[in-house]
Amino acid sequence: MGKKLVIIDTDCGIDDAQAIMMALVAPEVEILGITCTFGNAALDNVCQNVLRVLSVCERSEIPVFRGSAGPLVGAGNPFSDHFGGDGLGDVLQDKDPEWEKKIQKEHAVNAMIRLVSENQNQVSLVALGPLTNLALAVRLDPGFPQKLRELYIMGGNMEGKGNVTLCAEFNFAMDPESAYVVLEEYLCPTYVASWEFSCRNGLPWEFFEELINQDAPAARFMKTITSQCSAYSQTSLKNKRDVFFGPLFVSYDAYAMAACIDGGLVTESISCPVRVELQGAIGRGMMALDRTNVLNKSHSVSVLTKCDVAKFSQLLMASLRQPCTK
Known part of the structure; x- marks a missing residue:
C-alpha cells in the first residue's frame, strides 16, 4: 500500500508544531501541503511558524500556503496569547526576512481544493485550528467534502466545558460559523478530537x-x-x-494527528450527529452531541473519547527525534 496522503490545516502554535512534527516523522504519511489560518497567532506569524518547524526538521520541500486571516463572519476575536503573542512562546529571535518568498502564491483554500481534486478519495485532511479555510473550501466547491478520504478535527467539546468561554473550545469559539458549516456539510468520515478528549488523555509532566x-x-x-x-x-x-481534569501535560493538536496516523490508537468513540451552537452569550461555539437523534440528521461523526496513551506517548517521543531519514 502507498503512503497516506495528508493535508494539514493549522494555526501553528506550539501544539500544532508538535502535531506537524509527528506527521513529518511518520513513515506511512506523505504531507501534500500545509495550509495556514489565523488562530493561535496572526496569519503572518502562523506562516512563519510552519516554515520554522519544517526548517528544523529539514523538510522545507513541503509547500506552505497562506489562508484565512480572520473568521467567516464579523471582525473576529482577539488572538489568544496562550502560546505567546507569536504562537511559539515569544522566544525565537531568528526572523527570516525572506520568509514571504517561501510561501506559495496560491491561496490555501484553492490549494486545498486542487490537491484533493487531484487525489480524489485519497486525502486525509487534518484541521488543527479554526475551520475557516474548510468552510470557504465547501463554499467554493460544494463537492469538496465528498472528494476527501476522511477529516480529522481538533476542536469542539462534548460536555459543554469550555477553555476560552464558559461552554466553548478555542478553535470553535474563534469561528463558530465555520465550525457549523463544516460539521453540517462535510459528509465524509469525520473524527473529532475534542478539548475534553485531549485533556482526559493527558500525560504526566515527568x-x-x-x-x-x-x-x-x-x-x-x-x-x-x-x-x-x-x-x-x-x-x-x-x-x-x-480545575476540570487535573495537572497534566496536554499537546492538544497532537491527538487529532495521532488518530490520523494510527486509527488503532483510538480505543473508544461516540458515533452521533453533532451541531455547533451559534446563538447565546454562553453557548455560542459549543458543540452539542445529539445521541438521541433529536435533530433528525442523517450524518454522524465519530467523537473520540479514549486513546491508547502508551501508543500516543511513543508517537510523541518519535516526533522529536528529528531530522531523520524517512
Whole structure:
C-alpha cells in the first residue's frame, strides 16, 4: 500500500508544531501541503511558524500556503496569547526576512481544493485550528467534502466545558460559523478530537521533561519554544484544564494527528450527529452531541473519547527525534 496522503490545516502554535512534527516523522504519511489560518497567532506569524518547524526538521520541500486571516463572519476575536503573542512562546529571535518568498502564491483554500481534486478519495485532511479555510473550501466547491478520504478535527467539546468561554473550545469559539458549516456539510468520515478528549488523555509532566530533553534538533527546538510559555509550566496559575481534569501535560493538536496516523490508537468513540451552537452569550461555539437523534440528521461523526496513551506517548517521543531519514 502507498503512503497516506495528508493535508494539514493549522494555526501553528506550539501544539500544532508538535502535531506537524509527528506527521513529518511518520513513515506511512506523505504531507501534500500545509495550509495556514489565523488562530493561535496572526496569519503572518502562523506562516512563519510552519516554515520554522519544517526548517528544523529539514523538510522545507513541503509547500506552505497562506489562508484565512480572520473568521467567516464579523471582525473576529482577539488572538489568544496562550502560546505567546507569536504562537511559539515569544522566544525565537531568528526572523527570516525572506520568509514571504517561501510561501506559495496560491491561496490555501484553492490549494486545498486542487490537491484533493487531484487525489480524489485519497486525502486525509487534518484541521488543527479554526475551520475557516474548510468552510470557504465547501463554499467554493460544494463537492469538496465528498472528494476527501476522511477529516480529522481538533476542536469542539462534548460536555459543554469550555477553555476560552464558559461552554466553548478555542478553535470553535474563534469561528463558530465555520465550525457549523463544516460539521453540517462535510459528509465524509469525520473524527473529532475534542478539548475534553485531549485533556482526559493527558500525560504526566515527568513525561514532558523526558520528551523535550531528548538529544535531537526537534527536541531542542521544542524545549526552547516551551521554556517561557505558561501553558507548559507546572507551576503556573491553575487554569480551566487543571480545575476540570487535573495537572497534566496536554499537546492538544497532537491527538487529532495521532488518530490520523494510527486509527488503532483510538480505543473508544461516540458515533452521533453533532451541531455547533451559534446563538447565546454562553453557548455560542459549543458543540452539542445529539445521541438521541433529536435533530433528525442523517450524518454522524465519530467523537473520540479514549486513546491508547502508551501508543500516543511513543508517537510523541518519535516526533522529536528529528531530522531523520524517512
